[in-house]
Amino acid sequence: MLDVQKVKQRIAELRKLPGIAPKSISEILEENGFTRRDFLKWSGALAVTLGLPASFAPVVAEAAEVSDRLPVVWLHLAECTGCSESLLRTDAPTIDDLIFNYINLQYHDTIMAAAGWQAEENYEDALEKFKGRYVLCVEGGVPTKDGGEYLTIGPHAETGLHKLKRTAKDAAAIIAVGTCSSFGGIQAAAPNPTGAKGIHKVLNKQVINVPGCPPSAKNIVGTIVYVILFGQLPAVDNFNRPKFAYGLRIHDLCERRGHFDAGEFVEEFGSEEAMNGFCLYKKGCKGPYTFNNCSRERFNQHTSWPVQAGHGCIGCSEPDFWDSMAPYEEPLANHKFSSVSADATADKVGITILTVAGVAIAAHAAISAIKNPKE
Ligand code: FSX
Ligand code: SF4
Ligand code: F3S
Numbered sequence: 001m002l003d004v005q006k007v008k009q010r011i012a013e014l015r016k017l018p019g020i021a022p023k024s025i026s027e028i029l030e031e032n033g034f035t036r037r038d039f040l041k042w043s044g045a046l047a048v049t050l051g052l053p054a055s056f057a058p059v060v061a062e063a064a065e066v067s068d069r070l071p072v073v074w075l076h077l078a079e080c081t082g083c084s085e086s087l088l089r090t091d092a093p094t095i096d097d098l099i100f101n102y103i104n105l106q107y108h109d110t111i112m113a114a115a116g117w118q119a120e121e122n123y124e125d126a127l128e129k130f131k132g133r134y135v136l137c138v139e140g141g142v143p144t145k146d147g148g149e150y151l152t153i154g155p156h157a158e159t160g161l162h163k164l165k166r167t168a169k170d171a172a173a174i175i176a177v178g179t180c181s182s183f184g185g186i187q188a189a190a191p192n193p194t195g196a197k198g199i200h201k202v203l204n205k206q207v208i209n210v211p212g213c214p215p216s217a218k219n220i221v222g223t224i225v226y227v228i229l230f231g232q233l234p235a236v237d238n239f240n241r242p243k244f245a246y247g248l249r250i251h252d253l254c255e256r257r258g259h260f261d262a263g264e265f266v267e268e269f270g271s272e273e274a275m276n277g278f279c280l281y282k283k284g285c286k287g288p289y290t291f292n293n294c295s296r297e298r299f300n301q302h303t304s305w306p307v308q309a310g311h312g313c314i315g316c317s318e319p320d321f322w323d324s325m326a327p328y329e330e331p332l333a334n335h336k337f338s339s340v341s342a343d344a345t346a347d348k349v350g351i352t353i354l355t356v357a358g359v360a361i362a363a364h365a366a367i368s369a370i371k372n373p374k375e
Pocket of ligand 3: 212213214250292305306307312313314315316317
């Protein structure tokens with residue numbers, strides 16, 4: 001049960017620890033043009049995203065204030081760094097970006113100032129100093145073939161596989177940021193020459209998966225804030241994804257859903273139907289098979305998301321999506337499922353869901369084509 005008093009106690013304990021940020025988050029927000037009211041609005045919205053009762057909004061703000069106390073070690077394995085970019089590469093920093101900068105990031109090899117031996121030293125120091133207390137965030141899949149030698153990191157040429165296992169050993173919580181670290185991602189797509197895998201496959205500890213290629217800033221920061229608030233991982237689905245973010249399908253809250261139900265589909269990009277915002281199912285949208293909150297939370301300060309921009313969802317937060325959701329501009333139901341890699345039990349569950357849902361959705365598209373006089 002969620003207990004606000006317990007959370008307050010935990011925040012009070014965290015407050016006693018030394019923070020690393022030279023300024024408080026309130027000062028940082030003010031310097032960047034955000035008022036206290038904006039901050040409280042942000043924490044209220046994040047509480048809603050996290051599926052918390054309204055009474056939690058002020059404690060979410062307090063958790064953000066002490067987020068420079070919780071040490072975070074951030075590893076990069078085989079990936080494109082788009083996940084960090086999703087948080088950082090905006091023309092104007094959002095409150096999510098500022099919180100991410102404020103977090104006690106002990107090690108993050110893309111954004112820290114140190115390099116080479118100095119970076120290695122910082123990393124070893126952090127593991128020692130915060131043993132058993134740090135949160136490990138990992139971006140990227142882990143190559144495992146030939147002892148993991150297809151990915152080496154740092155001046156000692158340590159394999160990603162070895163570094164991951166060593167860092168995970170004394171972590172208080174492990175968050176896989178992005179589809180690559182959750183399920184292997186693009187480097188695990190057939191024929192997967194490096195034997196890349198999601199990190200949970202090589203670790204014997206619980207890993208929370210925050211997939212998406214990339215995931216939204218809200219889902220990354222939301223998961224980290226949740227760990228700060230409760231000192232534990234949020235409730236998860238079959239694929240270890242937080243339910244607050246991956247509990248519903250893209251299709252459930254899509255703004256084009258009315259057109260789907262009315263049987264109004266885009267048949268050609270650039271057509272009048274496309275301009276009228278008709279449903280993109282027949283142009284390959286995988287929203288009916290994809291669990292994520294993009295249609296509710298959107299990207300870039302709630303500006304837009306793939307379907308709003310005019311292309312179907314390609315299912316980027318699902319396991320093996322590079323293989324199982326392709327071709328991206330054709331309906332999934334037109335294809336056989338036998339080509340999908342089925343090496344894991346969890347993946348088989350996913351494929352079963354896809355097969356049943358795929359048949360039903362394709363049938364709807366076919367029936368509505370008959371019902372709809374425009375077709
Ligand atoms: Fe993967 Fe993230 Fe896609 Fe890229 O690090 S989820 S390739 S957006 O960057 O891992
Ligand atoms: Fe939206 Fe895609 Fe579902 Fe159509 S199929 S309603 S575009 S999610
Ligand atoms: Fe990915 Fe689909 Fe969202 S492609 S970003 S899950 S709309």
